[in-house]
Amino acid sequence: MMNILVHGAGALGSYFGGRILEAGHNVSFFVRERRAAQMKKEGLKIMSPEGNFEHNDVKVYTSPEQIEKIDLIILAVKGYHLDQAIPQVQAIAQHTGAFVLPLLNGMEHLERLQEAVGKEKVLGGFASIIATLNEQGHVVHSSGSSAVKFGALHAEQLEICNQLDEIHTHVNTNILREENILKHMWKKYILITAFSGITSAMQLPAGYIASSEASFNVARNVIYEMSMLAKLEGIQLSDQEIEREASRLKAFKPDATSSMHQDMRKGLPLEVEHLHGGAMRFAAKHNVSVSVIETLYGVLKPYENGNPIL
CATH class of the missing domain: 3.40.50.720 (NAD(P)-binding Rossmann-like Domain)
Incomplete structure (x- = not known):
């Protein structure tokens, strides 16, 4: 035991x-x-x-x-x-x-x-x-x-x-x-950064990713940017694996949402620095641009410590 x-x-x-x-x-x-x-x-x-x-x-x-x-x-x-x-x-x-x-x-x-x-x-x-x-x-x-x-x-x-x-x-x-646990960790990081970022920025559950092509494209671009970072960190991902992660964004139940969005609803702190900020640090390390992640980071950063108050 x-x-x-x-x-x-x-x-x-x-x-x-x-x-x-x-x-x-x-x-x-x-x-x-x-x-x-x-x-x-x-x-x-x-x-x-x-x-x-x-x-x-x-x-x-x-x-x-x-x-x-x-x-x-x-x-x-x-x-x-x-x-x-x-x-x-x-x-x-x-x-x-x-x-x-x-x-x-x-x-x-x-x-x-x-x-x-x-x-x-x-x-x-x-x-x-x-x-x-x-x-x-x-x-x-x-x-x-x-x-x-x-x-x-x-x-x-x-x-x-x-x-x-x-x-x-x-x-x-x-x-x-x-x-190969590192590869699986990166795949989770790729998906959660996209899913948490888009649901929190929309302040809407997963159904709106599937029903809004514009919103889906934002989340899919995060998948691509994160996959680039994973490859730069030595993680071997095929194009099929990357597309599979992108397709998962439309596979959630319509009312499902991310823990980050749940925390946002409750006025609790968000993991935006840990997830999106971390991705930006990996991008800086490899001198590449992740403009979609950077945009979501800017949108969500004011909520990092709970509901913002001026």
Whole structure:
């Protein structure tokens, strides 16, 4: 049985942590004081097409010093919380020897985490789910499926990847191992940058991408710009793979939307710097232009810290 610490208990961390807990593994959560109090009061509750789950005695920590035996830290925070999370992850990993599986969007966080805890300790990974927390802090999962994809980035990660592999057969979600995890991470980054950017800029759900050719063209151009960046970073993508990502923009349910747009609706901070700002830094590194991404970045940047107030 693995000892897993989920760092962050938003919709993503609560959902996948809950699913692994449901399968009988020792799962605890590292959260801020306010979320800890809510989880102690309300418990962990998941409402999902993949099956509902409720657990009322959730083990939560608010300080790295409280944590003793952990094999794996699943880092499930938003990109704008990474600066705060890194010293906490570093302290926990140094104290316990745990590996780190980050489920953040984007790519820049990998190098920062590797610098903090060592290259041999940071796995590659990401999550696919459409979910949110309601006012009670319960998970409302609205997409029909969910998945975590992970893979080794270092030879010393073989055993922990084998252990994660074994979890897959017992959980009510998909925990899938990928040999070329960096390529899969980039494909997710490509799609999420386009999907989150266009839904948030339109302030409308996915149905309007499919019904408005002009809006679809903006999102598709982000796919092309992001794919260029991926290739410059050494990721081999065929034209067919790029077109497949573009076509996925029209495949969402009409009322589905991105987590960034959900956050925007709630007046919460946005991951615009982590996603679109990160893409612009990759573009600057390779001295190329990403004018559509830059435009979306300019439109969304004022909302970065929630609803803008002059």
